[in-house]
Amino acid sequence: MDRLKVLKTYKIYIGGKFPRTESGRYYTPTSGKGEALGNICLSSRKDVRNAVVAARKALGDWSERAAFNRSQILYRIAEMLEGRKEQFTEELVFQGLNAKQAKNEVELSIDRLIYYAGWCDKYQQILGSVNPVASSHFNFSNSEPMGVVGIITEGGTSLLSLVSLIAPVIAGGNTCVVLASEEKPLCAVTFAEVLHSSDVPGGVVNILTGQRNELIKPLAEHMDVNAIANDTRDKEVTLMLEESSVGNLKRIRSYDLNWEKYESQHLHLISDFQEVKTTWHPIENIGGASSTY
Amino acid sequence: MAKKKSNQIKWDYASAPESTGHIQLKDRYDLFIGGKWVKPSSGKYFDSINPANKKVIAKVAHANGSDVDKAVKAARKAYDEIWSRISPAERAKYIYRIARLMQERARELAVIESLDAGKVIRESRDVDVPLACNHFFYYAGWADKLEYAFPNRRVEPLGVAGQIIPWNFPLLMAAWKIAPALAAGNTIVLKPAETTSLTALKLAEIIKDSGLPDGVVNIVTGFGDTGAEIVNHKDINKIAFTGSTAVGKIIQKATAGTGKKLTLELGGKSANIIMDDAPLDQAVEGIINGIFFNQGHVCCAGSRLFVQENVADIVIEKLKHRMKSLIIGDPLDKNTDIGAINSKEQLDTINKYIKIGLKEGAEMYQTPCDLPKGGYYCAPTLFTGMSQSSVIVQEEIFGPVLTIQTFRTVDEVIQKANNTPYGLAAGVWTDKGSRIFNLTTKLKAGVIWANTYNKFDPTSPFGGYKESGYGREGGLHGLEAYVKLK
Numbered sequence: 001m002d003r004l005k006v007l008k009t010y011k012i013y014i015g016g017k018f019p020r021t022e023s024g025r026y027y028t029p030t031s032g033k034g035e036a037l038g039n040i041c042l043s044s045r046k047d048v049r050n051a052v053v054a055a056r057k058a059l060g061d062w063s064e065r066a067a068f069n070r071s072q073i074l075y076r077i078a079e080m081l082e083g084r085k086e087q088f089t090e091e092l093v094f095q096g097l098n099a100k101q102a103k104n105e106v107e108l109s110i111d112r113l114i115y116y117a118g119w120c121d122k123y124q125q126i127l128g129s130v131n132p133v134a135s136s137h138f139n140f141s142n143s144e145p146m147g148v149v150g151i152i153t154e155g156g157t158s159l160l161s162l163v164s165l166i167a168p169v170i171a172g173g174n175t176c177v178v179l180a181s182e183e184k185p186l187c188a189v190t191f192a193e194v195l196h197s198s199d200v201p202g203g204v205v206n207i208l209t210g211q212r213n214e215l216i217k218p219l220a221e222h223m224d225v226n227a228i229a230n231d232t233r234d235k236e237v238t239l240m241l242e243e244s245s246v247g248n249l250k251r252i253r254s255y256d257l258n259w260e261k262y263e264s265q266h267l268h269l270i271s272d273f274q275e276v277k278t279t280w281h282p283i284e285n286i287g288g289a290s291s292t293y
Numbered sequence: 294m295a296k297k298k299s300n301q302i303k304w305d306y307a308s309a310p311e312s313t314g315h316i317q318l319k320d321r322y323d324l325f326i327g328g329k330w331v332k333p334s335s336g337k338y339f340d341s342i343n344p345a346n347k348k349v350i351a352k353v354a355h356a357n358g359s360d361v362d363k364a365v366k367a368a369r370k371a372y373d374e375i376w377s378r379i380s381p382a383e384r385a386k387y388i389y390r391i392a393r394l395m396q397e398r399a400r401e402l403a404v405i406e407s408l409d410a411g412k413v414i415r416e417s418r419d420v421d422v423p424l425a426c427n428h429f430f431y432y433a434g435w436a437d438k439l440e441y442a443f444p445n446r447r448v449e450p451l452g453v454a455g456q457i458i459p460w461n462f463p464l465l466m467a468a469w470k471i472a473p474a475l476a477a478g479n480t481i482v483l484k485p486a487e488t489t490s491l492t493a494l495k496l497a498e499i500i501k502d503s504g505l506p507d508g509v510v511n512i513v514t515g516f517g518d519t520g521a522e523i524v525n526h527k528d529i530n531k532i533a534f535t536g537s538t539a540v541g542k543i544i545q546k547a548t549a550g551t552g553k554k555l556t557l558e559l560g561g562k563s564a565n566i567i568m569d570d571a572p573l574d575q576a577v578e579g580i581i582n583g584i585f586f587n588q589g590h591v592c593c594a595g596s597r598l599f600v601q602e603n604v605a606d607i608v609i610e611k612l613k614h615r616m617k618s619l620i621i622g623d624p625l626d627k628n629t630d631i632g633a634i635n636s637k638e639q640l641d642t643i644n645k646y647i648k649i650g651l652k653e654g655a656e657m658y659q660t661p662c663d664l665p666k667g668g669y670y671c672a673p674t675l676f677t678g679m680s681q682s683s684v685i686v687q688e689e690i691f692g693p694v695l696t697i698q699t700f701r702t703v704d705e706v707i708q709k710a711n712n713t714p715y716g717l718a719a720g721v722w723t724d725k726g727s728r729i730f731n732l733t734t735k736l737k738a739g740v741i742w743a744n745t746y747n748k749f750d751p752t753s754p755f756g757g758y759k760e761s762g763y764g765r766e767g768g769l770h771g772l773e774a775y776v777k778l779k
Contacts, residue, residue: 118385282727288731
């Protein structure tokens with residue numbers, strides 16, 4: 001007799017834990033062939049708020065870590081993803097890709113993590129500057145993370161778009177609340193498990209599943225979210241995001257990139273979520289005038 | 294009444310030696326050429342000695358001209374056929390692999406480094422090896438981002454790089470050389486110093502394990518003659534050398550007119566300046582670290598101490614007191630602060646300078662301690678009462694010997710600190726931020742530490758002004774040494 005397969009329960013990821021939605025609701029997205037993908041959490045506004053609280057709590061520790069440490073952790077995520085390649089390929093195929101497309105998407109996602117792992121301790125050197133002010137001051141500008149970033153992913157790719165936005169946001173020291181693809185949520189939940197086993201501190205990445213239309217507004221209006229990465233490619237959604245985020249002047253970054261292209265990984269995806277801080281420091285000016293060495 | 298007993302407490306530490314049980318060393322090492330272990334064509338091997346007990350650790354091949362030629366040919370082939378053709382992102386992944394494998398074998402590398410170089414395990418374990426791993430990790434990330442480092446330029450690799458490294462930080466110097474060269478897309482022929490070949494050879498094993506294509510990194514061991522064969526080889530595009538200024542000058546002469554790109558990281562006589570408003574206890578720790586770190590075998594050692602006159606007495610008193618608590622002994626003991634001098638040759642050089650200092654009339658202070666028997670050791674040494682023109686003030690000693698001079702004004706100390714043919718590093722100790730920047734602006738040195746000393750990081754460029762060499766290693770600037778910009 002064939003062995004009966006154990007089915008997986010897909011849950012959301014908040015503050016390093018895997019709760020069910022507080023609302024107790026679910027939805028059942030289907031594959032291209034009409035098969036049910038599973039009972040997926042239909043997260044609520046309250047889940048969004050809980051996720052933002054967790055992200056804010058994690059921000060201090062994550063943003064103050066050595067850039068090198070963040071680099072090692074992003075590399076570790078890639079290592080973990082490489083080890084679970086088959087699981088992701090299987091899910092991607094279940095959601096509708098063919099085997100070749102699925103393999104390609106997983107491999108691109110791994111390499112993208114490696115790309116941004118490399119940036120963690122380098123973007124400061126490209127984005128920063130020493131400014132030759134006319135007075136006797138040492139004046140320099142450096143990058144600091146914006147804070148809590150909301151990430152709204154698009155349905156086109158399930159894993160790659162997720163990784164392509166999470167990686168630059170956390171590489172830059174931000175924490176985030178991610179709304180997974182409504183139609184193809186499986187990889188997002190499984191990716192949370194990868195993050196969970198990769199030395200990423202709880203709360204740095206929080207992932208919610210559910211209906212975009214229900215969750216997007218509470219996220220955009222939340223006063224403790226500093227920026228939003230918008231990958232919806234939807235004019236109306238973008239308009240709504242820009243309008244409803246005025247409360248705390250959220251930085252809205254909207255993308256229309258083909259994530260499968262190499263060019264879609266870029267330093268600017270990191271700098272989009274950085275503030276610039278300039279420091280002035282006096283320079284004493286005594287002696288040395290006759291030093292000719 | 295009973296006889297008065299001495300109630301002095303003995304603070305000696307029990308010995309805490311690091312185990313050598315887990316390290317794997319062969320009795321004899323061949324040359325690493327084209328991904329294989331190749332016997333030297335001369336059939337000659339030399340001894341690698343543990344300077345703490347003068348025992349032979351392993352025999353190492355002595356490469357001659359024909360071996361170097363073989364290595365260059367292997368590097369050229371790997372460059373033409375593989376390394377210059379694979380994508381930068383794949384290049385990055387190879388370098389990350391090397392970094393990870395090094396991290397996995399970090400303890401073994403640290404123990405071998407201490408055995409072979411006489412350096413204390415505390416430093417090889419906590420400084421040399423982690424920094425070496427991190428250097429690979431850092432430069433791995435640059436491989437596919439070079440266009441950001443040089444905007445509006447087309448970035449190309451140079452080809453085959455010849456790299457010659459010193460004995461003071463054997464594995465770390467190998468990392469400083471290999472990592473950026475690989476990231477930029479070059480292939481390599483590297484020669485470690487003759488007294489400290491072993492960790493470079495262990496690195497060759499790691500490189501082999503990483504699956505890096507054969508011939509991308511070749512490691513040839515030997516003496517100065519082997520180095521000269523690399524410098525003079527016609528099919529090498531780049532020479533990177535770390536070592537003495539005297540040899541650096543010979544190399545510049547030898548490569549003149551050949552079109553070989555050259556970077557030199559040479560000697561130093563760095564000033565460590567203590568202003569009267571400095572936190573003195575902290576400064577004393579900085580002085581100790583500046584000159585006694587790695588037995589003073591540090592090109593950027595803070596070997597010339599300048600103390601503002603009004604605090605000179607107290608600083609020197611605190612310094613002598615602190616020196617008494619330094620533990621000199623077995624490099625493998627976790628409590629040891631100062632290990633063995635790297636070789637007999639270097640010990641002779643240091644002793645020569647100590648004699649010169651005494652002859653010049655300077656006053657010497659050495660820590661009262663029993664030096665361990667059976668190895669090459671030198672007690673931490675201070676000199677006071679020299680003039681600016683004294684030989685021990687002007688020349689690099691490369692050992693645990695500090696000269697102390699005083700000054701009154703900022704202007705005076707800038708003059709004195711800059712009065713040297715070298716310009717590698719400097720230290721400034723003061724409570725006043727604006728004064729730090731005044732001094733860092735006016736001191737002619739490539740690296741300046743403020744209220745700290747001997748700090749290194751893969752992201753931070755290192756290298757000298759003047760006769761301390763040219764080019765930078767580390768950071769974004771370190772890439773420039775290994776690229777052709779069009």
